[in-house]
Amino acid sequence: xxxxxxxxxxxxxxxxxxYRLPTTEIARVWKGGGSGPNVxxxxxxxxxxxxxxxxxxxxxxxxxxxIERLGAIFVGTESKPYxxxxxxxxxxxxxxxxxxxxxxxxxxCKAATxxxxxxxxxxxxxMIDAGLAIGVDTAQGRPGDDLEYTAASGGAAYVIGRKDGxxxxxxxxxxxxxxxxxDFWRRAHERYPRHLSRFTGxxxxxxxxxxxVKALLEETGLRPSDFKYAVFHQPNPRFPVEVAVRLGFxxxxxxxxxxxxxxxxxxxxxxxxxxxxxxxxxSPGERIxxxxxxxGAGSDxxxxxxxxxxxxxxxxxxxxxxxxxxxxxxxxxxYAKFRGKLIK
Amino acid sequence: xxxxxxxxxxxxxxxxxGVSCTRCGRDFFPPVYRCRKCGSEELKDKEMPKEGKIVTxxxxxxxxxxxxxxxxxxxxxxxxxxxxxxxxxVVDTPEELLKIGAHVRAVFRRIRVDGESGQILYxxxxxxxxxxxxxxxx
Numbered sequence: 001x002x003x004x005x006x007x008x009x010x011x012x013x014x015x016x017x018x019y020r021l022p023t024t025e026i027a028r029v030w031k032g033g034g035s036g037p038n039v040x041x042x043x044x045x046x047x048x049x050x051x052x053x054x055x056x057x058x059x060x061x062x063x064x065x066x067i068e069r070l071g072a073i074f075v076g077t078e079s080k081p082y083x084x085x086x087x088x089x090x091x092x093x094x095x096x097x098x099x100x101x102x103x104x105x106x107x108x109c110k111a112a113t114x115x116x117x118x119x120x121x122x123x124x125x126x127m128i129d130a131g132l133a134i135g136v137d138t139a140q141g142r143p144g145d146d147l148e149y150t151a152a153s154g155g156a157a158y159v160i161g162r163k164d165g166x167x168x169x170x171x172x173x174x175x176x177x178x179x180x181x182x183d184f185w186r187r188a189h190e191r192y193p194r195h196l197s198r199f200t201g202x203x204x205x206x207x208x209x210x211x212x213v214k215a216l217l218e219e220t221g222l223r224p225s226d227f228k229y230a231v232f233h234q235p236n237p238r239f240p241v242e243v244a245v246r247l248g249f250x251x252x253x254x255x256x257x258x259x260x261x262x263x264x265x266x267x268x269x270x271x272x273x274x275x276x277x278x279x280x281x282x283s284p285g286e287r288i289x290x291x292x293x294x295x296g297a298g299s300d301x302x303x304x305x306x307x308x309x310x311x312x313x314x315x316x317x318x319x320x321x322x323x324x325x326x327x328x329x330x331x332x333x334x335y336a337k338f339r340g341k342l343i344k
Numbered sequence: 345x346x347x348x349x350x351x352x353x354x355x356x357x358x359x360x361x362g363v364s365c366t367r368c369g370r371d372f373f374p375p376v377y378r379c380r381k382c383g384s385e386e387l388k389d390k391e392m393p394k395e396g397k398i399v400t401x402x403x404x405x406x407x408x409x410x411x412x413x414x415x416x417x418x419x420x421x422x423x424x425x426x427x428x429x430x431x432x433x434v435v436d437t438p439e440e441l442l443k444i445g446a447h448v449r450a451v452f453r454r455i456r457v458d459g460e461s462g463q464i465l466y467x468x469x470x471x472x473x474x475x476x477x478x479x480x481x482x
Contacts, residue, residue, distance in 0.1 A: 018436035018471075045436060046413055047454040051466060055452040081464055090466065094358040094452055096391075326474050328438060337413070 001117070001174050003124020008167030008307065010067055010130065011159040013060025014276040015053045016263055016323040019043040023149045025332045036149025037236045041264030043330060044138045044153035046338045049081045053269075054136045055094045057157035060317040061132065062095060065159035066166070071128025072101040072119055076111025076135045076268045077155075078186070080104060091134065101128075108184060109233055110294025111135060111268040112156070113174075117300060119160040120171055130161030137267035142192035143341055150236055152264030156272035168279065168310040169288070171302060173220055177211040178298035185295070195295075204297050205235065209243050212299035213291050220303050224248035228286035231257035231274035233293035235265045249289075256281055262324055268294075275304075277320040282306045346456075347463040355389075357467030360450060362428065364390035371426045394450040396424035398472075401434065401442060410456040422448055422470055430468075437472040447473045 021043050023036030044053065054075050062070070073095070075088045088102035101122075105111045112135020119131035136155025141148035163170055183204035186193035209232060217223065224230070230253040232240035237260045244254045257274030266273055271292040278288055283306060290302040336342040355361040362373030367384040373392050378385050401420035411417065418434040420442075434442060435453065448470040455467040 045453075047435065047469070049454060049464070051464075052452050052454060059452075093354060094466070096355075096359060328436075 001176070002172070003120050005124045005126065006163035007120045007124045007160060007171050008163040009158050009169045009171065009304070010161045010167050010309075011061045011063065011065025011313070012156060012168070012276050012279055013057040013062075013064065013317055014154075014156045014273055014320045014323060015057040015060070015136070016154045016273070016320070017042050017044045017048055017053070018327055019045060019330050019334075019338065020263075020327045021330055021332070021335045025335070026149055029332045030144040030148075037238065038150055038261050038264050040262060040329070041150060041152035042154050042266065043335050043338055048138070048153070050075070050077045050079050050136050050138055050155075051081055051087050051090045053138070053153065053155050054087060054091050054134045054157065057136060057155050058091055058095055058132055058134055061157035061159045064168075064313050064316045065130070065161070067130045067159055067161060070095070070097045070100050070130055070132050070159070072122055072131030073097060074103055074105055074115035074118060074131070074133050076105040076107070076113075076115045076133070077137050078106055078108055078111065078267060079138045079140065101131075107298065108294035108296050109235070109265070109267045109270055110292035110298055110300055112272045113290070113292035113300035113302070114176075116158060116160065116171070116302070117174055117176070120174070123161055130159060133158045133160060135268040135270075135272040137269050138339070139265060139267040140192050143336075145192070146197070147193070147195065150260070150265040152266050154263060154266035154273055155269030156276045158272065166309050167307045168313055169307050170305045172305055173216065174300060174302045175212050175215040175219060176298060176300045177208050177215060179208070181208075181295070181297035183295045183297055200235070200295070201239065204295060205233070205239055205293050206243055206246065208297050208299040209233070209291050209293050209301075210247060212301040213247050213289065216289070216301040216303055222287070222303065224253070224289075226287055227253060227289045229256055229278045229282060230254050230289040230291075231271055231278055232291050233271045233299075234258065234260035234274060235270075235293075237261045259320070259324070273320065279306070279310065280319045280321065282310065284308045284310060346458055346465065350463075350465045357455070357465075358452070360392040360394065360430070360468055361389050362392050363387040371428050373424075373428045373430055392428055392430070393425040396422045396448055398434070398442075398444055398446045398448060399423050399429060400444060418442060420448070420470060433469040435469050435471060441472045441474070449473055
């Protein structure tokens with residue numbers, strides 16, 4: 001998919017909460033020892049949720065973009081604080097944006113990239129000048145379940161507008177691939193999601209990402225070696241590396257955007273945060289492949305080229321690296337208090 | 345109703361919207377109807393700066409109803425960059441960095457929650473900037 005007019009990223013903002021739960025803590029409580037696949041996971045504080053993290057990431061993105069009017073604000077998440085009442089309108093109010101199309105999107109872990117595609121379409125068609133796409137989650141994992149090791153909190157926001165010379169990167173092309181796949185779900189009124197264990201890999205994650213990325217490479221005529229960086233959805237540390245190798249990328253291309261070992265799986269925030277980490281390091285002219293995955297299931301793949309503007313805007317916002325470094329470890333009981341697993 | 349009071353003042357809580365005197369330039373937060381410096385009634389809305397420093401602080405172990413789950417909580421008077429002083433919670437900050445003169449920035453957080461089925465009230469709190477973080481933000 002390509003927009004008629006060239007569309008670009010003008011600003012981005014990441015948000016990783018301050019607290020980290022070592023996965024040895026989860027294993028200590030539920031398994032008697034050991035650890036999870038990731039070293040730690042990022043945990044939202046007791047006064048944080050999807051709204052607060054979306055606002056923080058969005059404020060950074062808007063500051064970097066230097067764009068005053070946002071014609072659309074989409075928040076991609078599966079952990080809305082309200083079942084009925086939009087997250088996006090609270091974000092809009094906090095940003096002082098009122099004449100804007102605001103909506104929440106849900107597609108498990110890929111809700112953010114579909115927000116990016118929708119904003120790209122709105123800008124590319126001329127309906128709006130610029131819009132905001134946010135991916136953020138306070139991911140839920142049932143206590144003691146395998147998911148609890150990785151289910152984490154965090155997100156990123158992107159201001160997308162016309163390509164006008166002030167952009168930091170150009171969105172050249174994207175593809176999507178979906179199917180009805182029951183790898184992971186959460187029914188209405190249920191607090192925690194369920195999953196089909198190993199079924200989440202081959203017929204879900206790998207099948208959809210491989211199809212989306214292959215379609216992108218076919219449409220663009222590019223090869224994996226043409227990209228400097230590749231960012232894949234990160235449900236655990238292993239899957240993104242394995243899908244990269246299967247598709248012909250190497251581990252060096254994946255390394256920069258691979259955050260799961262340090263913060264876990266931030267669901268809708270996962271691949272957008274990986275992209276933010278890459279943009280922190282990338283140089284003008286370099287190509288980035290971004291591929292999300294959402295259970296249910298689907299994948300969006302993007303071909304992005306870094307622009308000159310990235311050098312001018314570097315240093316405006318805190319980097320992903322600085323957010324990884326600014327942290328405090330907590331134990332399982334504090335985590336249980338913060339995430340409402342402890343009922344008073 | 346807590347939610348209605350909050351709704352009326354949401355820009356104050358969400359964005360630190362105060363007022364500025366168009367005659368003498370003095371800023372006020374929370375908003376006032378008459379300038380306390382020159383007496384002018386010509387005031388316009390103004391977003392306060394989101395950075396400042398701690399003037400003084402305390403730690404609450406016993407909180408008001410509605411804040412019990414956040415205890416112990418740090419409360420500080422913060423002098424914003426324009427000289428306006430505001431009261432707010434300080435979060436995500438290790439004890440050794442919580443001190444008078446510490447640089448802070450405003451963050452968007454849950455202030456309180458009206459039970460399991462009521463509304464969630466959001467607003468500003470403060471975070472002490474680590475040295476590294478200050479360098480990153482310039």
